Each structure stands twice: as structure tokens, then as C-alpha cells.
Amino acid sequence: MAKDTPEEFHSLKEFNDELDRLFRDDVALRNLLQRSRNWCIRNNRAGDEEDVLQEAVMRVMKSEITGTRKWPKGVVFVDFLSGVMRSIASERPKIGFRKNTDKDLDAAKDIASSCSQEGQLFEKEFMAHFMALFEGDDDAQLYLLALEEGQSKADIMMGFDWNETEYNTVVQRVKRTRNAHPEMKEMLDGEG
Amino acid sequence: MAKDKKTFQDRLAEEIDEAISNMSDEEIRKEAEEADDDIAAFGNHMRVWLETAKDEVAEIAIKEAKAAAEKGRAVRSQNVITMAPGKPRTRPDIFMPDTVAARHGKKLSERDRKGIEKDLDDLFDDDAWPDKKDGDE
Numbered sequence: 001m002a003k004d005t006p007e008e009f010h011s012l013k014e015f016n017d018e019l020d021r022l023f024r025d026d027v028a029l030r031n032l033l034q035r036s037r038n039w040c041i042r043n044n045r046a047g048d049e050e051d052v053l054q055e056a057v058m059r060v061m062k063s064e065i066t067g068t069r070k071w072p073k074g075v076v077f078v079d080f081l082s083g084v085m086r087s088i089a090s091e092r093p094k095i096g097f098r099k100n101t102d103k104d105l106d107a108a109k110d111i112a113s114s115c116s117q118e119g120q121l122f123e124k125e126f127m128a129h130f131m132a133l134f135e136g137d138d139d140a141q142l143y144l145l146a147l148e149e150g151q152s153k154a155d156i157m158m159g160f161d162w163n164e165t166e167y168n169t170v171v172q173r174v175k176r177t178r179n180a181h182p183e184m185k186e187m188l189d190g191e192g
Numbered sequence: 193m194a195k196d197k198k199t200f201q202d203r204l205a206e207e208i209d210e211a212i213s214n215m216s217d218e219e220i221r222k223e224a225e226e227a228d229d230d231i232a233a234f235g236n237h238m239r240v241w242l243e244t245a246k247d248e249v250a251e252i253a254i255k256e257a258k259a260a261a262e263k264g265r266a267v268r269s270q271n272v273i274t275m276a277p278g279k280p281r282t283r284p285d286i287f288m289p290d291t292v293a294a295r296h297g298k299k300l301s302e303r304d305r306k307g308i309e310k311d312l313d314d315l316f317d318d319d320a321w322p323d324k325k326d327g328d329e
Contacts, residue, residue, distance in 0.1 A: 023239050024239075026231045026235030027221060029238050030224055057242070058245055061249045065253045066256070082209060086209075126201065127200055144200075171208065
């Protein structure tokens with residue numbers, strides 16, 4: 001794909017206009033904060049959502065000027081920012097690749113390797129504990145099992161004969177429960 | 193069904209991200225109220241932050257522009273080549289100008305003298321000039 005051709009990216013002016021529009025809208029900002037919170041919980045960084053949101057805006061503003069990371073056409077602005085937040089929120093576990101921080105690369109690789117193994121184990125433990133939060137909520141548990149299998153939204157809706165509203169209701173319920181338990185990892189580690 | 197490399201948590205986070213993005217304004221406000229969050233205060237806080245962030249980015253942009261200009265100047269000065277001052281070319285000894293003026297007052301050669309005499313003879317030779325016509329002055 002040709003990079004940085006004017007047709008594929010919004011101009012700096014379009015970016016600035018959209019950024020100003022977003023920051024005038026309290027509801028949109030709150031929504032973006034929630035999306036940041038989601039990526040932070042995913043990466044065990046609950047509480048960092050405002051920092052991640054600001055970092056994303058800052059990075060995009062800088063890169064819009066340098067032209068390194070532009071807002072692609074056809075992508076909704078807040079979705080673009082959400083993608084940047086997702087990337088930022090996942091950065092911290094990459095031990096060994098932080099400039100001026102992880103000087104001992106061999107040690108860092110060992111840590112990264114053990115983190116990967118721990119991660120796989122953690123996934124199973126997380127799933128078991130997460131499912132336990134939905135005892136008595138059959139729909140939520142079925143949804144989570146289907147998601148764990150890698151089923152798509154369409155597959156899940158068809159498999160359980162749910163319409164769009166029923167599906168969204170279950171997802172919202174799962175979201176609320178998950179938001180209420182960002183300390184899941186600490187609970188598993190026996191720290192909570 | 194083919195499994196992708198995403199974990200359960202990845203898929204769950206993606207689903208929730210989409211669910212959040214699809215929330216109506218009313219749902220967002222209601223959720224904020226339930227969480228006892230003041231979205232207006234957060235909005236104001238973020239707007240103040242944005243102004244300082246913009247100033248910071250503008251400063252960075254100016255610094256980078258200056259650095260680029262400095263770099264450009266440095267490159268240009270390397271491209272300027274100092275040329276050695278030109279030296280007059282020495283003429284070979286056998287060179288003999290073929291005009292009197294080019295002798296620069298040097299002594300005339302025998303050939304020069306003969307040439308001058310021939311020119312003068314031609315100049316004063318009346319027969320060499322055409323006859324005057326009637327009415328001509």
C-alpha cells in the first residue's frame with residue numbers, strides 16, 4: 001500500500017478540527033475515557049485510563065505534525081484514537097524494549113519469556129474466575145464461552161438465536177461486571 | 193472453527209470497545225451518573241489539558257523546524273566549493289600575433305613594415321578608386 005498519499009489520510013486541518021470538536025463534547029470525552037479504561041483493564045492497568053487517553057492524543061498530535069502516524073480516511077476519529085490507546089495500554093508489559101529503562105537485555109528476555117508462560121496460565125485462570133462472576137447468568141456465561149472459542153458476533157447471535165438488542169444487553173452486562181472487577185489479576189495473585 | 197491468535201481477553205476487550213462505541217449519549221450520561229462521575233468537570237479538565245498539550249506540541253514543532261533549518265544550512269555550506277583563483281595562461285613562445293595592434297608597441301618586423309607600405313600604396317593609388325560621376329561631390 002502506498003504510504004502517506006494525500007488521498008488516504010486526513011489533512012492536519014481536518015485532524016485539528018475534529019480534535020477540537022471532540023474536546024467540546026463532554027459526552028464524547030467520557031465515552032473515549034471508557035474506551036481507554038477498557039484497554040487499561042485488558043492490560044491490567046486499571047486507573048491509568050486518563051494518562052493513556054492523554055498520551056494517545058499527545059502522540060497523535062505530534063505525529064500529525066511529523067507525518068509519522070496520520071488519521072486514515074474511512075476510520076472514525078474516535079475509533080482511530082481508541083486504536084492508539086489500545087496500543088499504548090499494551091506497551092508496558094514489553095519488558096526489554098524500553099529505552100533507557102531495560103538495560104540488561106538478556107535478563108529482560110528471560111522476564112519476557114516467563115511473562116509469556118505466565119500469560120498463558122493466567123488466561124485460563126482468568127477465564128475460570130471471570131466465569132464465576134456470572135454465576136446464575138446463563139446468557140453471559142454462554143456468551144463468554146462462545147467468545148473464548150473465538151466465535152464472531154454473527155455466530156453467537158445465530159447460535160443462541162439472539163437479536164441485536166439481546167446481544168448488546170449481554171455485552172453491556174459483561175462490561176459492567178468487568179469494570180466492577182478491574183482487580184481480577186491481583187485477586188488471582190493473592191494480592192487483592 | 194479456526195481460532196485466531198487473540199486471547200479470550202483480547203476478544204472480550206474488542207467486544208466491549210465496540211459496545212462502548214455504540215452507546216447512545218443518554219446511556220453514557222446514565223452510566224456516568226450511576227458511577228457518580230461528573231462528565232462536565234472531566235470535560236473542563238480535559239479542555240484545560242488540551243491547551244497545554246497544544247502549546248507543548250507547538251514548541252516541539254518549532255524546535256524541530258529550527259533543527260531542520262540548521263541541518264539544511266549545514267548541508268548547504270558543505271556544498272559550496274571554494275575555487276582556486278584563476279591564473280593567466282602563459283602563451284607559447286612561438287606565438288606571433290598577426291595584427292599590428294596586438295604587438296603592444298613592440299618593434300615591427302620586416303613583414304609588418306612591408307604590409308604597412310603596401311596598405312599605404314593602395315590607399316594613395318588614384319587608379320584604384322572608381323571615377324566620379326557627374327553631379328557627385
